[in-house]
Amino acid sequence: MKLTVSGKTNDYSEKLTVKELIVLENIETPEYVSVSVNDEFVKSGDFETHLLRDGDYVEFLYFMGGGC
């Protein structure tokens, strides 16, 4: 199936979960990443079970914050 991940479209195996994609894409510090699929944020508790579908658009977003 084809997925667009961080703006790039590539072929991936079927029945891929969000968690497996995080590993496949070598996402650094994955515990601090939120994932959007087709503009909807996936709850981190659902990463292991959320199956990606052909044509999905995925973005990995790091929380961005701080304090002075």
Place this chain on the structure above:
Amino acid sequence: MNMICKFICKLKIKKADFDLIVSHAKNNLPNEACGLLAGKIEDGIKIVEKIYTLTNIDESPEHFSIHPQEQLQAIKDIRRLGLNPLGNFHSHPSTPARPSKEDIRLAYDPQASYMILSLMDETPVLKSFHIEKAKGTVLIEEITII
């Protein structure tokens, strides 16, 4: 964490974009302001092509968190324009342009530039940092305003 004062990366930003960051920061006083940096990387030099002024959902003079939906929309626009996300910026209304312990603790993206604008003095001071928590280092990035 050690603050190593050496330049590991150069970053160029247009004067108009610098002015946009300053005006966004001043418009949000007394709170911290924040946003994203997008652009290109050429020969190891980060070139800022576009600034996204975003909402600090903390609405605080001492903290900031970028609005997640705005962050996502900005990232989508960055992809549409064929640019790369380069990092973020935020303001320190009354403290120097250096990453606080909280800034370092929350610096989760090891690829990002973390730009800080200080409004502590009459003349705004802009600095940029590369924070690698795994290595325990904070490196200063050399900024050139073009």
